[in-house]
Amino acid sequence: MLFYFPDSQDQIDPTFDMEREEHPPFHVRQRDDRYAHEALTLRAYDGMLVSKAMVDGVGGSSGRYTVPQRHRLYRQGAHRFFRLEASEGPPLITLGDCGAFTYVDEPVPPVTPDEVIDFYDGCGFDAGISPDHVILAHQSDLEPTLPGTDDVDPMWKERQAITLELAGEFLTRHAARGCTFEPVGAAQGWSPSSMASCVEQLQQMGYRRVALGGMVPLKNPQILEVLEAVDAVRLPETQLHLLGLTRVEHMHDFARFGVTSFDSTSPFFRAFKDDTDNYFTADRRYTAIRIPPVDGNAKVKRAIKSGKIDHDVAHQAEQRCLRLVRAYADRQIEMDEVLEALAEYHAMWDGRVRTDRYIETLRDRPWETCQCGICAEVDVEVVLFRGTERNKRRGFHNVAMFAQTLRDKLQEGH
Numbered sequence: 001m002l003f004y005f006p007d008s009q010d011q012i013d014p015t016f017d018m019e020r021e022e023h024p025p026f027h028v029r030q031r032d033d034r035y036a037h038e039a040l041t042l043r044a045y046d047g048m049l050v051s052k053a054m055v056d057g058v059g060g061s062s063g064r065y066t067v068p069q070r071h072r073l074y075r076q077g078a079h080r081f082f083r084l085e086a087s088e089g090p091p092l093i094t095l096g097d098c099g100a101f102t103y104v105d106e107p108v109p110p111v112t113p114d115e116v117i118d119f120y121d122g123c124g125f126d127a128g129i130s131p132d133h134v135i136l137a138h139q140s141d142l143e144p145t146l147p148g149t150d151d152v153d154p155m156w157k158e159r160q161a162i163t164l165e166l167a168g169e170f171l172t173r174h175a176a177r178g179c180t181f182e183p184v185g186a187a188q189g190w191s192p193s194s195m196a197s198c199v200e201q202l203q204q205m206g207y208r209r210v211a212l213g214g215m216v217p218l219k220n221p222q223i224l225e226v227l228e229a230v231d232a233v234r235l236p237e238t239q240l241h242l243l244g245l246t247r248v249e250h251m252h253d254f255a256r257f258g259v260t261s262f263d264s265t266s267p268f269f270r271a272f273k274d275d276t277d278n279y280f281t282a283d284r285r286y287t288a289i290r291i292p293p294v295d296g297n298a299k300v301k302r303a304i305k306s307g308k309i310d311h312d313v314a315h316q317a318e319q320r321c322l323r324l325v326r327a328y329a330d331r332q333i334e335m336d337e338v339l340e341a342l343a344e345y346h347a348m349w350d351g352r353v354r355t356d357r358y359i360e361t362l363r364d365r366p367w368e369t370c371q372c373g374i375c376a377e378v379d380v381e382v383v384l385f386r387g388t389e390r391n392k393r394r395g396f397h398n399v400a401m402f403a404q405t406l407r408d409k410l411q412e413g414h
């Protein structure tokens with residue numbers, strides 16, 4: 001089972017000064033920064049998924065690459081640009097996709113198969129997914145027998161027809177242009193049987209690897225229902241990729257149904273988008289300690305502006321939290337002292353009490369035993385919910401822990 005980590009142009013600056021919260025002068029983004037596979041000592045993923053929408057911008061989105069970065073990616077190729085050889089073990093592989101969610105609201109995809117091939121071929125990807133049009137709807141095949149639920153929206157059918165037409169053209173142009181990257185057919189459907197029919201048609205075109213899209217909102221039983229239907233038409237040699245899915249508990253079932261790879265940004269983004277479960281370990285999830293910078297947090301700024309709190313008082317409370325949490329990590333003070341300081345600062349801007357969760361994080365000191373390579377280096381800073389350099393480090397750590405959980409799950413029962 002291969003795990004691809006989608007590139008979101010998120011790197012960390014290894015020279016960032018945690019005490020002074022400063023980048024060194026002359027720091028150059030991306031060049032001096034580190035990707036997760038460079039920052040972690042544990043191998044966290046097998047490959048990177050890179051989206052055309054992220055690099056080139058698609059359908060009105062501008063992408064997240066600067067013009068010079070984009071030119072360098074095309075000039076150097078993905079392997080050199082992402083410094084994939086820096087990782088220990090077998091070289092990381094690359095998979096390209098269109099980023100169909102960026103144009104989900106458009107009537108037709110604003111990309112041609114040739115433009116997509118220009119991207120995959122131009123950047124030297126190992127594999128690339130045919131352009132598709134996402135269908136954001138799902139109904140069980142059982143439901144159409146119920147009165148009033150037998151409608152299939154004509155738009156869903158049209159989107160699938162567009163997806164198949166583009167897949168056909170993509171394969172023809174791939175052959176005509178003599179491309180060497182592995183073509184992966186994108187499948188879209190609104191039910192188990194419609195997804196199976198899409199996969200069947202992609203196989204008839206000649207695809208032997210198919211990416212199943214639009215499944216992120218589905219519940220586990222629905223995903224398994226789709227995979228079961230697909231499995232009934234799947235040729236033995238056809239391999240499946242699950243786009244954007246992280247359901248570790250079902251990886252064995254997925255493998256049984258021909259899934260050989262998947263991708264997800266979820267473990268990374270949980271580090272700063274999940275309110276409570278934002279620091280992973282192999283067996284549980286902890287809550288990172290929020291110490292937002294007074295001058296960099298919208299809530300704190302609002303409280304100051306409205307006169308609810310005084311800037312200098314808030315700043316002192318924030319600095320006190322930082323000082324005490326570091327002193328606790330160094331075993332110089334008791335936990336209660338930190339908790340009191342945190343409660344005092346939280347009361348100023350948020351009022352939410354997370355003390356029970358903070359007690360667990362502080363008591364267990366999970367950063368001390370973590371082998372990911374980041375925690376040992378920055379110590380307690382990794383569990384501080386505060387600013388991008390710390391949050392991304394925790395995100396990378398989470399990706400490594402996710403990979404560990406995945407490996408453990410896959411080994412169970414073998």
Ligand SMILES: [Zn+2]
Binds near residue numbers: 373
């Ligand atoms: Zn770690």
